[in-house]
Amino acid sequence: EAQVTQNPRYLITVTGKKLTVTCSQNMNHEYMSWYRQDPGLGLRQIYYSMNVEVTDKGDVPEGYKVSRKEKRNFPLILESPSPNQTSLYFCASSPWTGGDGYTFGSGTRLTVV
Amino acid sequence: AQRVTQPEKLLSVFKGAPVELKCNYSYSGSPELFWYVQYSRQRLQLLLRHISRESIKGFTADLNKGETSFHLKKPFAQEEDSAMYYCALRGLGFNKFYFGSGTKLNVKP
Numbered sequence: 001e002a003q004v005t006q007n008p009r010y011l012i013t014v015t016g017k018k019l020t021v022t023c024s025q026n027m028n029h030e031y032m033s034w035y036r037q038d039p040g041l042g043l044r045q046i047y048y049s050m051n052v053e054v055t056d057k058g059d060v061p062e063g064y065k066v067s068r069k070e071k072r073n074f075p076l077i078l079e080s081p082s083p084n085q086t087s088l089y090f091c092a093s094s095p096w097t098g099g100d101g102y103t104f105g106s107g108t109r110l111t112v113v
Numbered sequence: 114a115q116r117v118t119q120p121e122k123l124l125s126v127f128k129g130a131p132v133e134l135k136c137n138y139s140y141s142g143s144p145e146l147f148w149y150v151q152y153s154r155q156r157l158q159l160l161l162r163h164i165s166r167e168s169i170k171g172f173t174a175d176l177n178k179g180e181t182s183f184h185l186k187k188p189f190a191q192e193e194d195s196a197m198y199y200c201a202l203r204g205l206g207f208n209k210f211y212f213g214s215g216t217k218l219n220v221k222p
Contacts, residue, residue, distance in 0.1 A: 033210070040122065042214035043157075043199060090157065094210075101147050101203065102210060104157040 002027045006091050006105035013081055013112055021076045021108050023091035029103075030096040032074040033058070034066065036087040037107075043090070049074055050096070081112040116140075117202050119213035126190050127221050134185040134216045136174075136200030144202045146176055146183040149212075151197040160185075160198070170194070190220045 004025045013019055025032065033048040035058075045058030049068040063085055065077040074093075078085060088109050092102040118137045126132050138144060148160040161169045163176040163183060174185045183200060200213040 035212075040214070042119075043212040045210075045212075048209075092157075101159055101162060101201070102149075102157070104149075106156045 002103065004091055004093050004103050004105040006089075006108050009106065009108060011108060011110050013110070015082055015112055016080050019078050019081060019110075021078075021089060021091075021110070023074045023076065023105060024072050025074075025093040025103070026072065027093060027095075027103065028071065029093035030071070032068070032091065032093045033102075034064070034074070034076050035090045035092065036060065037090060038087050046076070046089075081110075083112045086110060086112050117200050117211050117213040119198075119200055119216045121216045122214070123217045123219065125219040125221060128192055129189050132187050132190045132194070132218065132220075134198050134200075134218065136183045136185065136213060138181050138183065138200075138202050138211075140181075140202055140204065142204060144204060146174070147201040147203065147210075148172070148174055148183075148185050149199040149201060151199070153196070157199065190218075192220045192222055194218060195220045 007022045030051045034046040035043045037043050044060045046064050047058050047066040049055040052071050055066050055068055088107050090107050091105040094102050116139045146163040149157045150160045151157045172187045174183050176183050197215050197217050199215045202211045
């Protein structure tokens with residue numbers, strides 16, 4: 001089944017403790033992206049990647065890092081999480097051109113206390 | 114600058130009533146427009162795209178280039194339509210997406 005897999009689904013952590021949210025897709029998509037979803041603000045793009053070793057900032061990159069060492073994986077790294085990063089995070093992938101748009105992961109609900 | 118605007122944060126209608134979720138966009142080239150839906154506690158999923166010109170779950174959307182709009186419509190709303198709806202624009206040539214802020218549709222019994 002074609003899908004985007006995120007882990008974990010839920011995470012509660014403390015301020016300053018580094019964490020990684022994993023994202024993997026099995027569709028050989030070139031383009032991958034991370035979004036955060038907050039009430040009243042909709043979806044905001046954090047980082048995106050157009051292919052292996054090619055990443056760029058989205059609209060709200062502060063406090064986040066990403067890497068794209070393999071085509072299928074696009075982990076989101078929070079080096080020193082803070083409470084304002086409490087949010088629902090979605091990973092998404094799509095082919096470079098054409099296709100039906102994004103395939104989204106099931107989301108990761110992160111709480112930073 | 115590319116931008117997608119969904120002016121309504123919340124739209125409440127009664128079951129059986131018509132519904133229209135508004136989406137306006139600004140883009141200098143030829144965009145491709147999408148509607149995504151997110152049911153409670155689920156992932157976003159594609160509802161429809163303007164190129165397909167299809168009706169999904171009774172919803173339709175027509176791209177109006179003159180008014181730069183892509184409103185989502187359904188003649189008779191159902192309770193199971195209650196969800197968050199996002200309008201999105203993709204620039205021609207590569208998959209950079211721009212999302213609106215979303216409209217929560219609440220269909221009351």
